[in-house]
């Protein structure tokens with residue numbers, strides 16, 4: 001008797017935990033984490049001192065919730081396509097772990113709460129910019145650009161590049177030239193980041209009819225464009241130093257990371273292999289994380305000493 005009564009609540013709590021995991025997965029948590037990280041760097045760089053803790057928490061959580069909700073809408077809209085690609089068929093919607101209606105309710109509640117938090121506890125400017133970013137990714141990129149043009153990720157990349165602007169606006173209530181420089185870094189980084197993945201996943205994108213660059217213009221053309229965007233990224237990544245936003249620590253870190261990224265782009269351009277494209281994609285994430293971490297270390301190093 002005691003075994004059956006204790007087994008029921010235990011099963012319930014396991015089910016609850018599994019549901020939480022499914023909804024959490026809809027938010028693309030690893031991408032959202034890096035997005036929030038870049039937004040937080042925008043907040044820290046916007047002030048010489050420490051960001052007030054309450055503001056830091058409210059802005060980070062609000063941006064995380066809006067970003068997670070945007071990702072959930074993307075999963076909802078693309079569920080049929082996701083079901084046909086090996087990389088994405090394990091997601092909660094194609095697996096039937098959550099329904100479309102549940103996803104709409106979840107994304108609306110989480111996104112709405114995130115935006116409300118930004119409006120009331122941060123400032124209206126940050127809320128409006130985050131809403132524009134949300135629409136840019138969930139609607140303009142996902143519904144219109146992605147199925148229509150190989151420039152989808154170049155134009156749509158503007159949404160992914162917004163978080164430092166959001167973070168900066170959260171602290172200062174303005175869109176500053178410095179935050180635009182951080183935007184440009186992510187904007188120039190997005191094409192090599194995505195096209196490296198699209199190269200080794202090109203057969204899947206072709207199968208589902210997504211007009212990604214390697215599908216529409218071929219592998220060699222894509223490799224050349226990865227290289228060209230990496231050159232642009234190199235120049236843009238030096239702008240924080242050139243503009244006087246950061247010092248020698250950032251300059252050295254940036255030079256090392258950019259030479260490394262460039263080495264990948266050149267190697268990929270000269271001799272293509274799926275393995276190399278995969279390594280470059282993985283490195284792109286390390287690159288952006290470390291570049292933004294270097295901005296932070298540099299900022300507080302000079303502040304502290």
Ligand code: HEM
Pocket residue numbers: 030031034035038087153156157158159160161186190193194197285288
């Ligand atoms: C339009 C712009 C972008 C496109 C098209 C894009 C595309 C992708 C794709 C297709 C993946 C693979 C996901 C998977 O295998 O499930 C990925 C992974 C990733 N992206 Fe992006 N991305 C973009 C912008 C960004 C931005 C702005 C960030 C962060 C600042 C970011 C961070 C990441 C991270 C951290 C991963 C690894 C996720 C994991 O390991 O599960 N991406 N991206």
Ligand SMILES: CC(C)=CCC/C(C)=C/CC/C(C)=C/COP(=O)(O)OP(=O)(O)O
Pocket residue numbers: 028031035063066067068070071074078088130131133134137146159160163
């Ligand atoms: C409100 C706010 C801060 C929003 C941030 C916008 C956002 C979530 C940008 C990230 C871009 C992203 C996850 C692209 C993945 O490409 P994809 O969706 O084409 O990849 P998939 O094929 O894996 O679905």
